[in-house]
Amino acid sequence: MPRECHFTGVRTTFGNKIRTRGRAKYLGGVGTKITSCTRRTFKPNLQTVNALIDGAPKRIKVSTKAIRLGLVVKPPKRKFLRQHAEQA
Numbered sequence: 001m002p003r004e005c006h007f008t009g010v011r012t013t014f015g016n017k018i019r020t021r022g023r024a025k026y027l028g029g030v031g032t033k034i035t036s037c038t039r040r041t042f043k044p045n046l047q048t049v050n051a052l053i054d055g056a057p058k059r060i061k062v063s064t065k066a067i068r069l070g071l072v073v074k075p076p077k078r079k080f081l082r083q084h085a086e087q088a
Contacts, residue, residue, distance in 0.1 A: 003046060005063040006053075007071045010044045050075055 004011040017040040023029025046061045049072060053060065057075035066072060 003043070004061065005044065005046060005066055006051075006060040007066040008063055010063050010065070012044065013042045015040055015042060 002011070017038050018034055019036040019038075020032040021035045022032040025031045045064045047064060047067065048059055049062055049067070050057050051060055051062070052058075052073045052075050062072055
């Protein structure tokens with residue numbers, strides 16, 4: 001199962017981590033300079049939930065944004081029947 005949202009398709013993205021040094025111009029310095037630039041990853045906030053997919057409950061990975069938007073339909077709760085209550 002990939003690290004991807006089932007509904008929105010959000011997945012891990014890549015970017016740069018920029019490290020700076022120096023004093024800002026508005027504080028009286030000559031400005032900040034970039035000293036290093038390394039690759040980094042931005043991982044989405046995915047949750048594994050039980051949801052109804054094509055009428056059947058299934059465990060899927062969903063982003064929290066999809067949960068807040070109401071895209072996830074949870075399966076109904078199970079109703080346990082008591083054996084002795086039916087016999088009486």
